[in-house]
Amino acid sequence: MGLFNALAGNLQQVSNEQLMQQYGPFLFTGEQITNGYQLVRDAVVFTNLRIIFVDKQSATGAKARFKTIHLDSIVDVEVETAGAIADDSEINITYLKDVYQRKTGSESFGEVKLEFPRKFDIAPIYRYLGELALANRHRINA
Template identity: 85%
Template sequence: MGILNALAGNLQQVSNEQLLQQFGPFLFQGEQIQNGYQLIRDAVVFTNMRIIFIDRQGATGAKTRYRTIHLDTIVDVEVETAGAIADDSEINITYLKDVYQRKTGAETFGEVTLEFPRKFDVAPVYRQLGELALANRQRINSR
């Protein structure tokens, strides 16, 4: 079942120890892995500072791209739970692309979608990201 989910583009949870072994050299000082998910070669790692998207490229996967969304830029989160048959669950994260989070009226946004297998409980991930988005909105709008 794991390989079918991976081929379908669904993330599978991986132990923090395994993630630390693979991606520890790319963590910032004071950064700690909270949880992470992996496809066949690619991965998504949640830390106390950011979400790291690991994209292994090429036939061998030797070349790797690390992309980051800093947690303080997340401003909205949507969840779509799985249906009864073969649907997967999705979490859509909207984040500010602007480095300076000022009220300029010209903010630019990015969006990323994470897909999880039907049986994966997305509620804890959604709540964590949703609470973070709410705190970020309050912080940004209080300036």
């Protein structure tokens, strides 16, 4: 079932120890992994500072691209829960792409979608990201 979900584009939770072993060298000073998810070769790693998207490239997966969304740039989160049969759960994260554009009034936003298997409990991730977005919006608009 795990392989089927991965092939269908669904993320599967991975232990922090395994994530640390693979991605620990790419963490910033003081950064800690809080949880993470694997999709065949690619991964999404949540830390206390950012969300890291790991895109393994080439046939061997030896080459990898790391994209970061800093937690303090998240401004909106949407969730779509799974249906009764074959639907997956999704979380859509909206973030400020360039925090410096806010000063000029020309913000640009990015969006990323995470898909999880139907039986995965996405409520804790949604609440966590939603609370971050709420705090960020209060801070930005203060």
